[in-house]
Amino acid sequence: MTAHATSPQFKANATRALADPNLQAALLKMRTGFIDRRAAAVDRLPEFDALRDSARDIKNHTLAHLDLYLEEYERNVRAAGGQVHFARDAEEARRIVLDLCRRYDAKTAAKGKSMISEEIGLNQAMEAAGVAPVETDLGEYIIQLRNEPPSHIIAPAVHINPEQVEADFRRVHTHLDPARDLHEPTQLLTEARQVLRRKYFEADIGITGANFLIAETGSSVIVTNEGNGDLSQTLPKAHIVLASIEKLVPTLEDASQILRVLARSATGQEMSVYTTVSTGPRRQSDPDGPGAYHVVLLDNGRSAMLGTQFQDMLRCIRCGACMNHCPVYHAVGGHAYGWVYPGPMGAVLTPSLIGVDKGGQLPNASTFCGRCESVCPMKIPLPKMMRHWREREFERHLTPAAVRYGLGLWSFFARRPALYRLATRAAMGTLSLAGRARGRFRWLPLAGGWTKYRDFPAPQGDTFQARWRKERGGRA
Amino acid sequence: MTDARADIFANIRRSLGVTGNEATRRMEVADRVARAPRGVIPQRGQVADEARVALFRAQAEAVQATTVAVDSVADVPAAVANYLRDHNLPATIRMGGDLRLTAMPWGDTALELKHGPSDGNDLNAVSHSLCAIAETGTLVMTAGPDNPTTLNFLPDNHIVIVNARDLVGDMEEAWSKVRIAYGKGEMPRVVNFITGPSRSADIGQTMLLGAHGPRSLHVIVVKG
Amino acid sequence: MSAAASSSPAPVRVGLFVTCLVDLIRPSVGFAAVKLLEQAGCEVHVPSQTCCGQPAFNSGDRATARAIAAQVIETFSGFDYVVAPSGSCAGQIRAHYPELFADDPNLSGKANALAAKTYELISFLVDVRGMTTVDAAFDGVATYHDSCSGLRELGVKRQPRRLLASVKGLSLIEMKENETCCGFGGTFAVKYGEISDSIVGKKTENISASGAALLLAGDLGCLMNMAGKLQREGKPVQARHVAEILAGVTDAPAIGEAGERR
Numbered sequence: 001m002t003a004h005a006t007s008p009q010f011k012a013n014a015t016r017a018l019a020d021p022n023l024q025a026a027l028l029k030m031r032t033g034f035i036d037r038r039a040a041a042v043d044r045l046p047e048f049d050a051l052r053d054s055a056r057d058i059k060n061h062t063l064a065h066l067d068l069y070l071e072e073y074e075r076n077v078r079a080a081g082g083q084v085h086f087a088r089d090a091e092e093a094r095r096i097v098l099d100l101c102r103r104y105d106a107k108t109a110a111k112g113k114s115m116i117s118e119e120i121g122l123n124q125a126m127e128a129a130g131v132a133p134v135e136t137d138l139g140e141y142i143i144q145l146r147n148e149p150p151s152h153i154i155a156p157a158v159h160i161n162p163e164q165v166e167a168d169f170r171r172v173h174t175h176l177d178p179a180r181d182l183h184e185p186t187q188l189l190t191e192a193r194q195v196l197r198r199k200y201f202e203a204d205i206g207i208t209g210a211n212f213l214i215a216e217t218g219s220s221v222i223v224t225n226e227g228n229g230d231l232s233q234t235l236p237k238a239h240i241v242l243a244s245i246e247k248l249v250p251t252l253e254d255a256s257q258i259l260r261v262l263a264r265s266a267t268g269q270e271m272s273v274y275t276t277v278s279t280g281p282r283r284q285s286d287p288d289g290p291g292a293y294h295v296v297l298l299d300n301g302r303s304a305m306l307g308t309q310f311q312d313m314l315r316c317i318r319c320g321a322c323m324n325h326c327p328v329y330h331a332v333g334g335h336a337y338g339w340v341y342p343g344p345m346g347a348v349l350t351p352s353l354i355g356v357d358k359g360g361q362l363p364n365a366s367t368f369c370g371r372c373e374s375v376c377p378m379k380i381p382l383p384k385m386m387r388h389w390r391e392r393e394f395e396r397h398l399t400p401a402a403v404r405y406g407l408g409l410w411s412f413f414a415r416r417p418a419l420y421r422l423a424t425r426a427a428m429g430t431l432s433l434a435g436r437a438r439g440r441f442r443w444l445p446l447a448g449g450w451t452k453y454r455d456f457p458a459p460q461g462d463t464f465q466a467r468w469r470k471e472r473g474g475r476a
Numbered sequence: 477m478t479d480a481r482a483d484i485f486a487n488i489r490r491s492l493g494v495t496g497n498e499a500t501r502r503m504e505v506a507d508r509v510a511r512a513p514r515g516v517i518p519q520r521g522q523v524a525d526e527a528r529v530a531l532f533r534a535q536a537e538a539v540q541a542t543t544v545a546v547d548s549v550a551d552v553p554a555a556v557a558n559y560l561r562d563h564n565l566p567a568t569i570r571m572g573g574d575l576r577l578t579a580m581p582w583g584d585t586a587l588e589l590k591h592g593p594s595d596g597n598d599l600n601a602v603s604h605s606l607c608a609i610a611e612t613g614t615l616v617m618t619a620g621p622d623n624p625t626t627l628n629f630l631p632d633n634h635i636v637i638v639n640a641r642d643l644v645g646d647m648e649e650a651w652s653k654v655r656i657a658y659g660k661g662e663m664p665r666v667v668n669f670i671t672g673p674s675r676s677a678d679i680g681q682t683m684l685l686g687a688h689g690p691r692s693l694h695v696i697v698v699k700g
Numbered sequence: 701m702s703a704a705a706s707s708s709p710a711p712v713r714v715g716l717f718v719t720c721l722v723d724l725i726r727p728s729v730g731f732a733a734v735k736l737l738e739q740a741g742c743e744v745h746v747p748s749q750t751c752c753g754q755p756a757f758n759s760g761d762r763a764t765a766r767a768i769a770a771q772v773i774e775t776f777s778g779f780d781y782v783v784a785p786s787g788s789c790a791g792q793i794r795a796h797y798p799e800l801f802a803d804d805p806n807l808s809g810k811a812n813a814l815a816a817k818t819y820e821l822i823s824f825l826v827d828v829r830g831m832t833t834v835d836a837a838f839d840g841v842a843t844y845h846d847s848c849s850g851l852r853e854l855g856v857k858r859q860p861r862r863l864l865a866s867v868k869g870l871s872l873i874e875m876k877e878n879e880t881c882c883g884f885g886g887t888f889a890v891k892y893g894e895i896s897d898s899i900v901g902k903k904t905e906n907i908s909a910s911g912a913a914l915l916l917a918g919d920l921g922c923l924m925n926m927a928g929k930l931q932r933e934g935k936p937v938q939a940r941h942v943a944e945i946l947a948g949v950t951d952a953p954a955i956g957e958a959g960e961r962r
Contacts, residue, residue, distance in 0.1 A: 003496040007952075011892070018898055029681050032877070046520045053929030054515040054897030063510075067488045067507040075933075080663070086481040138687060151594050155678065162680040185679045193688060201596060216509045227674040227689025230629050232665075245484065249503070251512040252654075256647040260518070267677070271612045273539070273837035274689065281663060287572070288626045289619060289665055299484045307490035327881040331898040354666045365892055366641035367885025367899070368758060371849035384799075391761030399760065403891065407756060411764040414751040415771065421748065423479035428724050440931060449890035453897035455958035457725060464718050468734075468746045 003090075003149070004176075005122040005354050007338035009360035017332040026159050027330055033130055034324035037268025038375065045264065053259045056379045059315040062248055063306060069215040069248045070297075076218025081279030082084065082293035090120035093298045096239060097122060097207070099296055101131045104238045106204035112222060112229030113137035114209030115318060116242040116298055118340045119353070122207075127130045133207075134199045136228035138192055144186070145172050151334030153341065154266050155322040159333050161186060172185060206232040206290060210243035211317065213295075216251040219279040223272045225471070228275055238292035239278070248315040252277070258317060261377035266319040301353045309388045313348050315378040322372035322382060328365055337362055344372035344382040351389050360398055363389035425466050428459040435459070496691045514648045521611030521645030528610045528643050530698060535613025538683060539672030541693040545640075548700035549580055555696050556602060556635055557585040563692070565633060570598040574622035575603050577637065593624035594607075594631060601627035602635045612671055615695065616650045618657070619666035628668050634690040636670070640699045688697040711743040715779035717772070717787045717818075720751045721920040722941075726955065729920060732947035733785040733821050739947075741827040744785075745924070747775045752784075755790040755802070758886055766804075769797050773810050774882040782818040786919045787850020788886075790820040795853045809843040820850050820942060822918055824890050826859035833866035836948035843875045843904070844942065845926065847919040851879060860918060860942050867945060875910035877902075889896035900929045906934050913938040914954075 004069045006013060017023055040371065042048045062069055087093035093116075101109065111117065111133050123133045123144070129300055135144040139157035145168045150156030152273035157165075166182045169191055182188055212221040213365045220241045226291045233239040249255050263269040282289035304310055323329040323343025334342035339359065341349045347366060348357035372382045393399050413420040435441050435458025443451045450456055462470075489496055524530055533543040537632050546555050558565055561580040573575050582589055596600060603623045605615045615636050619625045628634065647669075658664055674689030685691055724727045730746075737744045739815055751766030772793065776782045784790040794815045801811040825831040844864065850856035864872050883889065883899025890896075903926055907915055915930070915937050917923050927939035938954035953959035 014895055018894060028523060033681060045518060046524065047516050050516045064492065065501055065505050066493065067485055067492070072505065072509060084482050088480045088483055092480060095613045136688065137675045142678065157678050165679055185682055186684055187686050188679050189687060193686065196688065197596065217661060218510065219663055225674070226687035227629050228687070228913040230668070231688055234625050234629065250508045253512045255647055256651070257515040259647070270671065271614055271671040272569065273670065273672050273674060277667040278662065279663040279665060285621050285625045286619060286665055287621050299487065303484055303491055304488035305495060305923060306488060327883060327899045328895055331895050361505050365895065366859035367881050367883060367888045369885070370852040371848070371881065374852050385573045387758060387760065390758070391762050394760035403759060403887065405869065407759050411768070411805055413759070414753070414768050417748045417750050420750045424724050437958060439953055440928070440956035447890070449893040453893055454900070454925060455934065455956055456928055457924055459725045460727055460952060462727070464723040464730035465746065467727050
């Protein structure tokens with residue numbers, strides 16, 4: 001079992017999200033912020049598009065040789081004194097991490113931000129095993145206090161406003177003076193810094209994700225702005241890296257190409273503040289750093305995506321640009337998607353990882369505006385892959401009956417031009433007459449999904465094709 | 477129960493339609509790892525000398541680092557002391573065993589020096605970078621007794637020394653420096669790229685400085 | 701270029717793919733398109749037609765999409781160009797027909813050939829026919845919405861603005877977020893009506909805030925969505941297809957408005 005999914009209830013989730021004023025205010029704020037900052041960063045780098053091509057090619061090459069680069073990577077991790085553990089699925093990954101916790105007699109774990117940790121539902125498993133996971137990324141810390149999943153892959157608490165954070169801090173940080181002033185965001189930041197600083201030193205193990213794994217050197221790379229990932233992995237006695245198999249790139253140079261598009265696409269920064277390349281545990285002469293270094297490599301359905309219509313999705317570097325530019329995400333936020341990965345990348349990935357029967361709503365909930373693909377640093381054809389999921393659903397008769405029926409009726413006429421001309425002329429004539437007085441309809445039978453929210457224009461009368469033939473005679 | 481590793485490799489190979497024994501594939505992979513080809517290098521960093529120093533400083537300052545240039549290593553201790561005094565910070569610093577740092581004339585200042593990694597109780601730390609990247613204003617730090625990693629993250633104020641001759645245009649040049657220093661395929665335990673002081677936008681979508689790492693980052697560029 | 705040099709050049713034969721929405725709901729857009737194409741020296745033909753198949757394609761019904769596309773290829777292959785007053789339908793033919801038939805040796809070549817000569821109306825006029833101005837007048841302040849398929853699949857952005865700049869009496873002001881989807885998305889507007897409504901609500905806010913009295917776009921689907929929302933909200937902004945203004949064919953009432961009609 002992976003993390004629990006409410007993706008089948010996407011519509012109900014969306015209804016709730018649309019009615020949540022706090023969420024809507026947060027979404028309104030993020031709508032232009034991310035877009036403007038990315039656009040400015042892209043404008044400052046003339047080679048940006050060439051770098052996107054380069055980044056795409058690197059990942060395509062790596063995926064085509066994934067078995068060999070994994071071997072190379074594994075060999076080099078071991079050479080540097082680290083250990084690699086393979087996990088076929090979420091359950092296996094959790095078991096490996098819990099075994100390591102026991103080996104290091106861990107009571108608490110400091111955690112850097114990791115979407116794989118979310119994907120495998122690690123925190124719940126650790127709590128059940130008596131190991132306290134402490135999320136140290138500020139956004140992750142906030143949602144951990146609220147017992148919520150992240151709503152965005154790089155800004156997990158983007159749906160929370162400062163007043164909510166203040167209330168959570170007052171509720172949880174009961175050892176601090178209740179009369180303290182917390183109305184400024186900087187005061188909240190300072191408080192989190194102080195509270196979490198102690199946790200790093202208390203932690204027995206540090207768990208981070210990985211933005212890249214480097215085959216050439218056996219290194220893992222994390223990219224953060226806060227420095228929390230570095231403290232999480234430097235101070236405890238063991239460092240566990242959680243990563244999925246498609247994070248591999250061949251060399252440091254290859255990672256550098258992708259780094260140039262990552263932060264720009266994500267936050268509009270040229271570089272995130274900390275890019276950290278870690279290779280193995282503390283060396284003999286090192287005065288600091290973890291005594292042990294473990295990598296847990298998760299498959300969880302990814303190897304099955306290779307060689308399919310969905311292989312391109314494995315290029316994803318989790319920058320969040322697709323959701324930052326998505327009108328549907330802007331309307332409903334990340335939680336509505338109901339599983340770990342929201343937005344366009346989630347709409348493609350979720351059915352791959354938890355099944356189209358559970359995640360099938362997501363690739364349908366897109367206007368196909370194409371903005372996600374246009375900003376994707378890895379040039380992943382997201383709309384095309386969402387369409388492929390719709391095709392799978394259609395083939396398996398999972399498409400809702402009403403949609404199938406309406407589409408079938410339309411297709412029947414669309415494939416018979418003579419019949420189409422006859423039927424549409426008659427229908428438009430009737431509709432035109434009915435709507436003549438107002439010019440539009442506030443309600444139309446069979447079009448409730450439209451007229452509940454919008455008026456529908458009355459047709460002008462005869463169809464274009466009929467009028468053309470009347471006015472221009474025979475010219476086809 | 478079968479072996480997870482074997483299963484995953486078998487699945488990958490089945491999906492890709494390969495066996496893993498193809499000589500051409502193996503050669504292609506070995507060649508790429510050995511050659512580490514560079515891709516697209518932005519023009520921006522391809523400037524030399526004074527222009528490179530200027531670009532580095534401008535890029536670092538654009539991400540809220542502060543910078544100062546001094547003529548020689550002999551001027552560094554005074555520059556550190558000045559920075560601390562100007563910011564009303566205590567005259568204590570912690571640094572690692574880097575000979576480039578310890579050989580500086582600290583005795584000319586009233587600074588109190590501590591050595592070794594940080595236990596979290598230091599306000600100020602001084603580190604020496606391996607090199608720095610002009611393209612993005614990024615410092616390249618390598619772990620070890622010379623410059624302990626904890627100094628990069630635990631103190632409130634981080635002061636980093638960069639030799640102007642160690643400024644490179646781009647990340648790819650920085651990797652060359654790492655390989656020259658450590659050998660191809662060998663890596664220091666950690667390489668930290670640092671681009672500005674710590675920050676977070678997780679509260680109210682506003683970027684605030686000083687999340688978990690240093691609240692301020694001061695770079696001293698040594699020209700001599 | 702000298703007009704005299706062309707003593708009797710072979711006429712450029714354009715097949716007008718009128719699109720089902722224009723055919724059924726707003727034929728005046730079709731006539732505006734014909735007028736503009738003829739002004740650009742084209743001989744316009746309207747073969748019997750239905751739909752480009754996009755609803756089936758986007759709903760995952762590939763077999764039906766292919767059947768309809770094969771019909772369109774058959775009908776339109778003989779023209780020099782195929783032009784549609786819609787970025788969405790032109791994009792379907794240009795960007796997606798080749799993909800639909802990629803594994804069909806019989807139709808792949810024909811699909812690619814048709815794709816290569818299919819254009820959205822306004823970009824065809826400007827980019828292919830070299831039109832730089834139009835002879836039209838309209839008093840008022842307009843704002844232009846960049847419909848998604850035209851913008852991202854076909855690069856329609858500056859062409860309509862260039863021609864609109866030559867319409868006497870018309871001034872164009874840009875709304876905020878003019879490249880953001882209006883929430884139409886074909887069947888999306890009905891399948892996910894509530895989300896679509898939220899998206900179009902933000903769009904009409906930006907339209908209103910621009911101060912324009914007239915909303916223009918190059919796709920009737922998006923226009924029906926935005927006009928329908930503006931009207932439901934009681935916002936006094938009229939909506940027209942950009943071709944109507946460029947052709948000076950504005951005798952029909954604006955979209956969803958009552959009035960004299962033929």
